[in-house]
Amino acid sequence: MSVFKDPSRFTRLVVVLGIKNLKLKYKNSIFGFLWGMFNPIIYLVIFSFVFGNMFSEIDRYPLYVLSGLLLWTLFTTTSVQIIESITRNTGVIKSVSIPNIALPLGGLYSSIVSFLLMLIPFSVMMAIFGMRIGWEILLFVPLVVLFSIFTFGVSLILTAFNVYFRDVQIAWASFMPAIFYATPIAYTPEIIPEKFRIIIQLNPIHHYVSFLRDLIYYNRMPDAFSWLVVVAISVVSMWAGMTIFNKLKGGFISQF
Amino acid sequence: MAAESDIVIEARDLHVSFTVQKQGIKSIKSFLLSMGFQSPFEKKPVLKGVNLKVKKGECLAVMGRNGCGKSTLLRAVAGIMTPTSGSLEVKGRVAPLMTLGVGFEMELTGRENIELVGTLMGFTKDQLQDSINNIILFSELTDAEIDMQMKRYSSGMISRLAFSIAAANTPDVLIVDEALAVGDLGFREKCAERIKQIKSEGTTIMYVSHHLDEIKNICTRAIFMEEGVVTAEGSVDEICEYYTHHVKPTSTELHG
Numbered sequence: 050m051s052v053f054k055d056p057s058r059f060t061r062l063v064v065v066l067g068i069k070n071l072k073l074k075y076k077n078s079i080f081g082f083l084w085g086m087f088n089p090i091i092y093l094v095i096f097s098f099v100f101g102n103m104f105s106e107i108d109r110y111p112l113y114v115l116s117g118l119l120l121w122t123l124f125t126t127t128s129v130q131i132i133e134s135i136t137r138n139t140g141v142i143k144s145v146s147i148p149n150i151a152l153p154l155g156g157l158y159s160s161i162v163s164f165l166l167m168l169i170p171f172s173v174m175m176a177i178f179g180m181r182i183g184w185e186i187l188l189f190v191p192l193v194v195l196f197s198i199f200t201f202g203v204s205l206i207l208t209a210f211n212v213y214f215r216d217v218q219i220a221w222a223s224f225m226p227a228i229f230y231a232t233p234i235a236y237t238p239e240i241i242p243e244k245f246r247i248i249i250q251l252n253p254i255h256h257y258v259s260f261l262r263d264l265i266y267y268n269r270m271p272d273a274f275s276w277l278v279v280v281a282i283s284v285v286s287m288w289a290g291m292t293i294f295n296k297l298k299g300g301f302i303s304q305f
Numbered sequence: 306m307a308a309e310s311d312i313v314i315e316a317r318d319l320h321v322s323f324t325v326q327k328q329g330i331k332s333i334k335s336f337l338l339s340m341g342f343q344s345p346f347e348k349k350p351v352l353k354g355v356n357l358k359v360k361k362g363e364c365l366a367v368m369g370r371n372g373c374g375k376s377t378l379l380r381a382v383a384g385i386m387t388p389t390s391g392s393l394e395v396k397g398r399v400a401p402l403m404t405l406g407v408g409f410e411m412e413l414t415g416r417e418n419i420e421l422v423g424t425l426m427g428f429t430k431d432q433l434q435d436s437i438n439n440i441i442l443f444s445e446l447t448d449a450e451i452d453m454q455m456k457r458y459s460s461g462m463i464s465r466l467a468f469s470i471a472a473a474n475t476p477d478v479l480i481v482d483e484a485l486a487v488g489d490l491g492f493r494e495k496c497a498e499r500i501k502q503i504k505s506e507g508t509t510i511m512y513v514s515h516h517l518d519e520i521k522n523i524c525t526r527a528i529f530m531e532e533g534v535v536t537a538e539g540s541v542d543e544i545c546e547y548y549t550h551h552v553k554p555t556s557t558e559l560h561g
Binding site: 057058061062065066069072073076077138140141142143144145146147213299300302303 | 323324325326346349380383384385386387399401403404406407408410412413417420421424425426427429430
């Protein structure tokens, strides 16, 4: 099966794989996707209690944190879901002729569906903590699309290297908390000393988070430069991900 | 001689290699130090110049000792592995029956797995809908069993369902890799019958097996492979004879 010769069959393959991931995730659980909500709530509670007084100058602090957690949750669930998509399906790679990219795409599909479901409790919480809705909210859709493209590119790189060196998966699990604290989710970039602020600027996730904050926290249109930055990061990430994945996929079967 | 148009599978000087890591941490170090220019991988050739022509409707037995490249040849024909050099042409839809049970998710029901594995094998939604009843009928699973999670299946039931999905549609080329040593005697005979039926519908078959009876029963021609090349070609009886002479001596060395 080829992606380009048979697009409808390929799309269906991705959807079926995505639905399988969702079923496996929630099959034997009672509360299903609500557990995905649990983690951000814990973070929210911790930050509100621990940092709430420290950041009392931040208006509507829980909303500020939630807007960051929203994208962070999408980033972690997607990368964790995709990183094992090849190594967990060695039999499929060895025995069936499908485009390998269908497996990570199936992971992306299921993470996005989970994310859409999580938007419901997230919006309720954000409404409680004083979110105001303006026309800017319409830009939420393109932002999520761009952020998913960025996340998918990063995940493809991790997935491809993870086939050869399983250390990648272990290292990624250890690195994620570090990336979390290196992203201004629970704090504002301004509290970072001037000379270290470059680290924040080099963190791609920060740019998406601040774009989202423009939309739902500051209620203003992101400026042209913000647009340029998020589009550029998404394009570069996707390009790098596809290039590396395509270069390494030929050797996947030799590893199983 | 058959007309050129009757040739369904043609390999000319076909080479297929595995990509394996150079051993040891040193190679990763030199890979990183050379910024990716010095590859940490090396190629391990498996097929070293295979020439092969298979005509429409033929059933070709592929014989040889373990590790001689039989499965790799089948994977190349099925499009699962790509040739490193030489040419390989295969006309029509190929159905690989490499390892039975690949792609099954034990947490899901038999019915859900028919959809999953059928889609992996390239069935469209319509094709699946048309054949799902035949698949269930052929597998001899009851209605209660088919809606049960597959982790409650016996290994024989899993194999039966796997074969039923794989053999549901009549492909142009069927590839069988020692897949039939499954189930009880009754079901094995039923599988052999189904393969004969597929053959009678004009499907070209490549068949790997170590059971001479099975080969004599189904195949019309045979090749013998040693260390990645075809070393003998002829009628089933000739090659079975050749195989017996070639493979037996080493097995007696063990006792002597």
